[in-house]
Amino acid sequence: MATKKNKKTGKPSSTIALNKKAKFDFFIEDRLEAGISLEGWEVKSLREGKVQIAESYVFIKDGEAFISGMIVTPLATAAAYTQPEPSRIRKLLLHRSEIDKLIGAVDRKGYTLVALALYWKRGKVKMEIGTAKGKKDFDKRAVKKDRDWQREKARILKHG
Numbered sequence: 354m355a356t357k358k359n360k361k362t363g364k365p366s367s368t369i370a371l372n373k374k375a376k377f378d379f380f381i382e383d384r385l386e387a388g389i390s391l392e393g394w395e396v397k398s399l400r401e402g403k404v405q406i407a408e409s410y411v412f413i414k415d416g417e418a419f420i421s422g423m424i425v426t427p428l429a430t431a432a433a434y435t436q437p438e439p440s441r442i443r444k445l446l447l448h449r450s451e452i453d454k455l456i457g458a459v460d461r462k463g464y465t466l467v468a469l470a471l472y473w474k475r476g477k478v479k480m481e482i483g484t485a486k487g488k489k490d491f492d493k494r495a496v497k498k499d500r501d502w503q504r505e506k507a508r509i510l511k512h513g
Contacts, residue, residue: 367472367473367474368470368471368472369399369402369404369471369472369473369478370402370404370405370406370470370471371406371469371470371471372406372407372409372467372468372469372470373407374407375407375467375468375469375483375485376469378487378488378493379465379467379483379485379486379487379488380485380486380487380488380492381467381469381483381484381485382458382464382483382484382485382486383458383483383484384469384481384482384483385447385451385455385481385482385483385484386474386479386480386481386482387418387445387446387447387451387479387480387481387482388445388446388447388477388478388479388480389420389443389444389445389446389471389478389479389480390443390444390445390446391425391443391478392435394427394428394435394437395425396478397428398425398426398427398428399425399471399478401428403425403426403427403428404423404424404425404426404471405423405424405426406423406468406470406471408422408424409421409422409423409424409468410422410465410466410467410468411445411466411467411468411482412466413452413455413456413459413466416449416452416456417444417445417452418444418445418447418452418455418466418482419442419443419444419445420442420443420445420468420480421440421442422440423440423443423468424439424440425439426439427439445480445482455484458484459484463486464484464485464486465484465485465486465487466482466483466484466485467482467483467484467485468480468481468482469481469482469483
């Protein structure tokens with residue numbers, strides 16, 4: 354099994370996948386935890402860490418939330434009677450008040466819904482989604498410049 358271990362405690366990590374690109378491309382305003390509707394073969398693939406959420410996005414249709422673009426690679430040992438579809442649209446499980454809040458943010462304020470992380474919580478798969486505003490190119494350059502400066506500063510302090 355390909356479970357990642359925490360460096361400090363040595364226990365298996367509950368994180369399945371992170372969307373590092375989202376923090377670079379967007380200003381994350383608000384975060385929300387959602388359940389996700391999965392098939393059996395998808396859960397087995399998630400246990401092996403065979404998932405990508407970098408290109409995924411969340412949308413709301415008919416008062417329900419869905420995620421598109423999330424790729425779950427089927428295992429070679431998947432059952433023969435199922436037809437695995439790696440990039441199918443999956444339903445997100447949210448309370449009505451949470452969906453209404455997201456609809457308000459997307460429609461009135463112009464936010465985008467982005468998948469930030471996928472993780473295990475009490476044996477169930479949860480997804481962290483965020484309401485985000487897109488960054489302009491100059492914002493991204495400033496983030497890169499600041500990151501490079503922090504790295505250089507750490508290098509200078511380390512070597513004197």
